[in-house]
Amino acid sequence: MLKTNRQRLQETLTLFSQYGATEHNGVTRLSLSEEDILARDKFKEICESNGLNVTVDDMGNMYATLPSTTNNPPIVIGSHLDSVIKGGRFDGVLGVLTALEVVQTIQDADIKLDYPVTIVNFTNEEGARFEPSLMASGVLSGKFVKEVMLASKDRQGITFCQALRESGYEGSEAHRLKEAKAYVELHIEQGPVLEHYQKDIGVVTGVLGMVCYEISVDGESNHAGTTPISMRKDSMFASMNIISILRQKLKGLPEDLVYTIGRINATPNIHTVIPNNVTFTLESRHQDPHVISQVEQIIEELPKEIEQCHVSTKKLWDRDTVHFDAAIVEAVNTSVDDLGYTKHKMFSGAGHDAQFIASYIPSSMIFVPSAKGYSHREDEYTSYDECSKGADVLLHTVLKIAKAEVSLADSLANQKTP
Ligand SMILES: [Zn+2]
Structure with missing residues (x-):
């Protein structure tokens, strides 16, 4: 040869x-x-x-x-x-x-x-x-x-x-x-x-086809020392809850599906302040468009309110296989x-x-x-x-x-x- x-x-x-x-x-x-x-x-x-x-x-x-x-x-x-x-x-x-x-x-x-x-x-x-x-x-x-x-x-x-x-x-x-x-x-x-x-x-x-969403969790900023836990709208802990719901549900999809929370921002991102907003991306890739649409469905069916915080989702972009x-x-x-x-x-x-x-x-x-x-x-x-x-x-x-x-x-x- x-x-x-x-x-x-x-x-x-x-x-x-x-x-x-x-x-x-x-x-x-x-x-x-x-x-x-x-x-x-x-x-x-x-x-x-x-x-x-x-x-x-x-x-x-x-x-x-x-x-x-x-x-x-x-x-x-x-x-x-x-x-x-x-x-x-x-x-x-x-x-x-x-x-x-x-x-x-x-x-x-x-x-x-x-x-x-x-x-x-x-x-x-x-x-x-x-x-x-x-x-x-x-x-x-x-x-x-x-x-x-x-x-x-x-x-x-x-x-x-x-x-x-x-x-x-x-x-x-x-x-x-x-x-x-x-x-x-x-x-x-x-x-x-x-x-x-x-x-x-x-x-x-x-x-692989892919889809990328931005998920935003809105709470309320306040003093980290004076606000009792029960009186907070803490977007960080609420978003943690959302992320674990996502993980549980995505695990139920085919195991060759890949998904990543690659960017996460907290506002105002100061150690003495309860964050009023956490925004993160969820990007996912798979060859089968049906699986990608299941991912989209999971994201769109996320609770709109969690731990007294508001959750919104936005599709940033997608790409076909x-x-x-x-x-x-x-x-x-x-x-x-x-x-x-x-x-x-x-x-x-x-x-x-x-x-x-x-x-x-x-x-x-x-x-x-x-x-x-x-x-x-x-x-x-x-x-x-x-x-x-x-x-x-x-x-x-x-x-x-x-x-x-x-x-x-x-x-x-x-x-x-x-
Ligand atoms: Zn290259």
């Missing part, structure tokens, strides 16, 4: 981990920052020196294309080069660099495909500098309005528009990703499941089998550009294990062996989509390259 070059992939990953390197082996490479621009420049340089044609669209998305002699639409592979603050060396960048490795392997083996292969680097996937996340793929897929995105500001008050302009990576709308044969994104799992089951590859069938293209998922699945690697079929609990691109291009994803499930932290880790297995699966998925027959001679040719 034709395989990617593990040594070269390791070297490229090591090279890119310098851009925004942090003290504890992680990276801070916020979108369109100095560090991101260095990584973009290097990506462009490597692609061009390999004879790829690099273009940039009006959202700063980069495309590096290995041409074919046909007029067929491209097979697109890639992910994002930006990171969160003190993120890891694998999130996003691994998808771009395994895509690069796949293209280099195809070139080394001198395989002529009937489809161009395009490596994509999506701008501002993380949303860590400019909200929201998935910004550029959101604009491409018509989920977000470009003008609104351009006005998004970072903490210094710099707009996305200004940062894009100054980066030198503001390209033309004509270069946007429109038609494509397929989009395949390799990514670290960012969760503990593959490691737990000791599997090499996650065959990703979709992205995305099911990836069955044929592309199958191409990933059989590639894993052909290579003799182990696999686990799974949904992605995290959001990815692929979920937006899937709305207009047949898409899927490939996951590789995350040690201890850690991600968005400096000690995020995936071994180079696991990374290269992922790259091999991406390679064969591309070849399958292009229906390219790879002969033994091709794989021998590959082995000769350093």
